[in-house]
Amino acid sequence: MTFSDFATLLPEVALVVWASALLLVDLWIPKARKGWAAFLAVLGLALTFGFAVAQGGGAGAGFHGMVVSDGFATFLEALLALSGALGVLLAYDYLKRQGMVRGEYYTLLLFSVAGMMLMAKAADLMVIFLALELLSIPLYVLTAFARPREVGEEAALKYFLLGAFAAAFFVYGIALVYGATQSTQIAGIAAAVDTGRANLALLALGGGLLLVGLGFKVAAVPFHMWTPDVYEGAPSPLTSFMAVGAKVAGFAALLRVLVLAFPTLGSRLAPIVWALALLTMVVGNLAALAQQNIKRMLAYSSIAHAGYMLVAVVAFADAKAAPAAVAAVLFYLLAYAVTNFGAWAVVVAVEHAEGEGLNIADYAGLGRKHPWLALAMTVFMLSFAGIPPTVGFVGKFYLFRAALDAGYVGLAIVGVLASVVSVYYYMRVVTTMYMRAGEAEARGDAWLNLGVALTALATVFLGIVVAPVFQWAVRAVLKL
Amino acid sequence: MDFLMNPLNLMTFFPLVGVAAILLIPRERKDAIRWVAVITSLVSFFVSLWMLALFHAKNPGFQMVYDRLWLQAGGFEIHYALGVDGLSILLVLLTTLLTPISIFSAWTAIEDRVKEFAIAFLIMEVGMLGVFLALDLFTFFVFWEFSLVPMYFIIGIWGGPRRTYSAIKFMLYTMVGSVLMLLAILWLGLSQGTFYLPDLLAKGVHLPLHLQAWLFLAFALAFAIKVPMWPLHSWLPDAHVEAPTAGSVILAGVLLKMGTYGFLRFNLSLFPEASVKFAVPIAVLAIIGILYGAMVAYAQKDFKKLVAYTSVSHLGFVMLGLFALNPMGIAGGILQMINHGISTGALFLIVGIIYERTHTRDLSAFGGLWKIMPIYGAFSLVVALSSMGLPGLNGFIGEFTILMGAFQSPVLGPAFAISAALGIVLAAVYILVMLQKVFLGPAKEKNLGLPDLNWREITVLAVLTVFIFWIGLHPAPFFNLMMPAVEKMAHGLQAAALAMH
Numbered sequence: 017m018t019f020s021d022f023a024t025l026l027p028e029v030a031l032v033v034w035a036s037a038l039l040l041v042d043l044w045i046p047k048a049r050k051g052w053a054a055f056l057a058v059l060g061l062a063l064t065f066g067f068a069v070a071q072g073g074g075a076g077a078g079f080h081g082m083v084v085s086d087g088f089a090t091f092l093e094a095l096l097a098l099s100g101a102l103g104v105l106l107a108y109d110y111l112k113r114q115g116m117v118r119g120e121y122y123t124l125l126l127f128s129v130a131g132m133m134l135m136a137k138a139a140d141l142m143v144i145f146l147a148l149e150l151l152s153i154p155l156y157v158l159t160a161f162a163r164p165r166e167v168g169e170e171a172a173l174k175y176f177l178l179g180a181f182a183a184a185f186f187v188y189g190i191a192l193v194y195g196a197t198q199s200t201q202i203a204g205i206a207a208a209v210d211t212g213r214a215n216l217a218l219l220a221l222g223g224g225l226l227l228v229g230l231g232f233k234v235a236a237v238p239f240h241m242w243t244p245d246v247y248e249g250a251p252s253p254l255t256s257f258m259a260v261g262a263k264v265a266g267f268a269a270l271l272r273v274l275v276l277a278f279p280t281l282g283s284r285l286a287p288i289v290w291a292l293a294l295l296t297m298v299v300g301n302l303a304a305l306a307q308q309n310i311k312r313m314l315a316y317s318s319i320a321h322a323g324y325m326l327v328a329v330v331a332f333a334d335a336k337a338a339p340a341a342v343a344a345v346l347f348y349l350l351a352y353a354v355t356n357f358g359a360w361a362v363v364v365a366v367e368h369a370e371g372e373g374l375n376i377a378d379y380a381g382l383g384r385k386h387p388w389l390a391l392a393m394t395v396f397m398l399s400f401a402g403i404p405p406t407v408g409f410v411g412k413f414y415l416f417r418a419a420l421d422a423g424y425v426g427l428a429i430v431g432v433l434a435s436v437v438s439v440y441y442y443m444r445v446v447t448t449m450y451m452r453a454g455e456a457e458a459r460g461d462a463w464l465n466l467g468v469a470l471t472a473l474a475t476v477f478l479g480i481v482v483a484p485v486f487q488w489a490v491r492a493v494l495k496l
Numbered sequence: 497m498d499f500l501m502n503p504l505n506l507m508t509f510f511p512l513v514g515v516a517a518i519l520l521i522p523r524e525r526k527d528a529i530r531w532v533a534v535i536t537s538l539v540s541f542f543v544s545l546w547m548l549a550l551f552h553a554k555n556p557g558f559q560m561v562y563d564r565l566w567l568q569a570g571g572f573e574i575h576y577a578l579g580v581d582g583l584s585i586l587l588v589l590l591t592t593l594l595t596p597i598s599i600f601s602a603w604t605a606i607e608d609r610v611k612e613f614a615i616a617f618l619i620m621e622v623g624m625l626g627v628f629l630a631l632d633l634f635t636f637f638v639f640w641e642f643s644l645v646p647m648y649f650i651i652g653i654w655g656g657p658r659r660t661y662s663a664i665k666f667m668l669y670t671m672v673g674s675v676l677m678l679l680a681i682l683w684l685g686l687s688q689g690t691f692y693l694p695d696l697l698a699k700g701v702h703l704p705l706h707l708q709a710w711l712f713l714a715f716a717l718a719f720a721i722k723v724p725m726w727p728l729h730s731w732l733p734d735a736h737v738e739a740p741t742a743g744s745v746i747l748a749g750v751l752l753k754m755g756t757y758g759f760l761r762f763n764l765s766l767f768p769e770a771s772v773k774f775a776v777p778i779a780v781l782a783i784i785g786i787l788y789g790a791m792v793a794y795a796q797k798d799f800k801k802l803v804a805y806t807s808v809s810h811l812g813f814v815m816l817g818l819f820a821l822n823p824m825g826i827a828g829g830i831l832q833m834i835n836h837g838i839s840t841g842a843l844f845l846i847v848g849i850i851y852e853r854t855h856t857r858d859l860s861a862f863g864g865l866w867k868i869m870p871i872y873g874a875f876s877l878v879v880a881l882s883s884m885g886l887p888g889l890n891g892f893i894g895e896f897t898i899l900m901g902a903f904q905s906p907v908l909g910p911a912f913a914i915s916a917a918l919g920i921v922l923a924a925v926y927i928l929v930m931l932q933k934v935f936l937g938p939a940k941e942k943n944l945g946l947p948d949l950n951w952r953e954i955t956v957l958a959v960l961t962v963f964i965f966w967i968g969l970h971p972a973p974f975f976n977l978m979m980p981a982v983e984k985m986a987h988g989l990q991a992a993a994l995a996m997h
Contacts, residue, residue, distance in 0.1 A: 383612075384609075398645065403641050403642070403644070403645060404637070404638040404639075404641050404642050405638055405642055409638070409641070413634075413678070413682070416678070416679060416682060417572075417682050417686065420679065420682050420683055420686060421686060425679075425683075428679055428682075429676070429679060432675035432676065432678060432679055433672070433675065435675065436668060436671045436672050436675055439667060439668060439671050440664065440668060443648070443664055443667060444664075447652060447660050447663070447664065450649065450652065450653055451652045451653055451659065451660050451663075452660075482566075482567050483566065483567035483568065486567060
């Protein structure tokens with residue numbers, strides 16, 4: 017372990033140190049001034065963002081190849097730091113309003129972000145597992161943050177139990193992969209496969225179990241059962257963060273493992289991913305149709321979006337199409353993050369005390385009473401539905417392009433038709449806001465409004481000026 | 497600034513300046529908002545006249561092309577590209593003409609949320625012009641999908657009692673077709689290495705016939721829903737009946753043309769062999785649409801629904817003309833798109849005028865209006881006869897050219913022309929019955945005090961009537977604009993037809 021090993025993990029180390037310090041400093045921050053804790057958390061994330069970008073993926077491998085700092089990791093670290101900052105921005109006023117101002121919220125959030133970042137850098141299955149736990153445990157705690165609200169506690173317990181279950185699958189998968197290849201490192205697994213030392217049947221079984229564990233994190237069907245309950249029960253700002261962060265981290269690991277370690281298992285694993293993608297899109301979108309509660313609707317919608325991304329992931333084994341598919345998933349994660357935070361920010365603004373104002377019907381009349389908020393929500397819904405000129409459209413364009421490039425025409429057709437279904441439930445929110453009479457209430461502090469405005473502008477701006485950002489995603493492709 | 501020196505960009509995006517201005521006006525100052533909207537769309541109209549002045553009618557290619565690399569990633573390029581040629585120029589002019597007219601026509605009809613209404617209309621204009629001018633498949637698709645959103649709001653907010661149902665139906669129907677087109681665009685772009693239409697046309701799309709056929713069908717589904725062709729038309733009566741008058745004018749006048757234009761611009765030019773192959777089935781559907789639309793229109797008791805179904809019939813003529821695949825048919829098809837925009841737009845205005853006064857569209861509630869509102873009656877007569885295809889008015893020129901085209905067509909033939917001609921007879925029936933029910937016979941007592949047209953309504957209808965007579969009596973300038981481009985396209989189609997036989 018040398019200094020350069022730690023240098024490869026500079027953003028993560030900095031964030032963990034900062035979060036630990038914040039935990040202590042928070043003790044001296046009086047309850048009335050918890051805004052400082054939020055500010056310090058954002059400052060820490062900004063610092064981490066700076067480190068990650070400055071590192072620029074150039075630091076190479078560390079800890080004997082257990083972590084690797086490459087363009088892929090940098091892109092995701094930057095995205096995760098931004099997501100963390102948005103998560104704090106959305107939470108500040110909400111926590112005050114709901115009477116749960118406690119500085120630990122921000123500390124736990126930072127630890128979770130650190131885990132997600134580590135996931136983006138992990139090049140060893142053990143490190144992926146560590147990162148998975150580091151990101152999950154704070155989320156379990158935060159889900160119950162609205163103590164003593166029962167829905168929150170129920171959600172946290174559900175999340176924890178199912179999460180532990182999925183982690184067990186993941187560990188068993190690691191064991192089988194190790195048994196098949198004598199390695200837990202991605203490079204080592206690939207080498208074992210290339211030299212023919214690996215037991216392919218065992219490896220495929222292990223790979224399948226890894227898929228289960230990660231499928232749980234990204235909320236792919238049939239491992240999605242926890243999602244609507246947890247998204248509904250958790251405090252709304254946390255849900256926004258969880259929906260983005262856990263998904264980004266899950267896809268980071270999924271891509272690195274599948275593209276780098278398992279390309280030769282394409283014939284065995286690609287059909288499984290194909291089926292996951294299909295089920296996730298269909299079930300997510302159809303279930304979302306029936307939801308009356310906006311948090312549940314967005315939960316199923318987040319499942320559906322995981323499905324669209326899996327469509328591109330299916331191309332992992334196709335050496336020609338894989339780089340573009342990885343870039344497409346990265347870009348879509350950005351698109352999803354921006355849109356998702358915006359939509360949840362509006363949910364946070366409309367939610368009143370004690371979890372009221374969470375039904376779609378409560379949005380009636382928002383178009384008249386809060387025209388800017390309603391306009392922003394319309395932009396987010398259009399982006400989720402994939403209608404131009406929004407970033408969601410460009411993102412889907414790249415995803416389906418990757419699928420066509422790899423020859424998965426049928427899956428792409430299911431995907432676009434599923435997204436037509438999604439138009440119905442997204443537009444129902446718009447219809448309710450503008451075309452139903454009602455007295456929608458919304459409130460939010462300047463920070464929340466800033467969050468809404470920034471994400472709405474980004475949703476449109478990234479939908480029109482996409483070249484530079486996509487170039488960045490293209491440069492972030494995976495290499496061994 | 498280079499960007500705005502191009503008349504096409506300027507015309508397309510100038511309405512956004514109006515949107516920005518309207519955002520700054522307080523919502524109580526409704527007249528100020530209306531004036532800004534009308535003036536903004538008139539500026540776009542004048543810019544389109546500037547485009548017309550710069551246009552060289554003898555040149556069959558794209559003109560005033562503005563082409564910039566939009567994004568380049570992973571081995572493919574997407575351009576932002578606009579351009580105009582003989583196939584699109586008339587539709588562009590129709591759009592810039594009908595937008596101020598419909599905003600103007602809604603002066604007193606829309607009193608609620610005027611600000612949002614004006615913004616929706618101006619944004620709509622951006623989308624429509626972009627569709628007709630786009631030269632890159634990606635650019636085209638962006639505008640195509642984008643134009644759905646303002647129309648969704650126009651129907652859904654200012655529409656009739658079943659407005660939300662109709663708005664979402666309109667949106668979903670159109671989306672189903674267009675997402676498959678998106679995949680076809682992607683597939684085409686990937687296999688040909690470019691999304692830029694002039695490049696695709698120059699190289700020609702060389703694919704095996706069965707692949708061409710699949711791509712053709714994916715494009716055709718999107719456009720056939722938009723046209724709408726029988727049997728995909730069921731969204732149209734709902735959308736039209738619920739939409740506010742101004743929305744119906746734009747919907748019938750311009751949005752439906754996006755479908756027929758799509759066939760012209762993409763199906764016929766990119767897949768000539770598949771076009772030859774599918775010409776007969778499409779022409780059959782077109783003829784079913786002509787006859788079915790006319791018969792259903794005849795059966796309507798609701799004035800607006802009657803006009804809505806005439807669209808199904810008239811657009812059937814356009815499709816028949818386009819798939820005659822010869823210069824005569826295609827030129828007639830394009831002219832008929834313009835005619836339909838003018839005549840049906842005017843018919844919807846006429847329905848709207850009487851609806852605003854009586855709050856009913858039930859044909860049996862009228863009668864004898866000629867005596868009460870003579871100016872209204874005179875305009876209605878001209879417009880209705882133009883829609884019916886009376887010689888000397890615009891509809892006749894379009895329909896006659898189409899029938900000639902179908903008659904001489906290398907793929908269709910006299911049988912198609914004769915069955916379509918039956919549609920003209922049916923049109924005479926429903927139009928005359930409609931005129932009789934509304935204007936002749938004894939006047940209803942409650943209608944006796946109805947005021948005749950005001951200056952605003954007269955202006956709007958007079959502008960459209962000028963074009964009805966102009967195209968009817970002297971269509972040559974309109975044909976001259978499109979002929980070189982039409983002949984170039986028909987040449988390619990005929991070569992494909994010869995190669996296949």
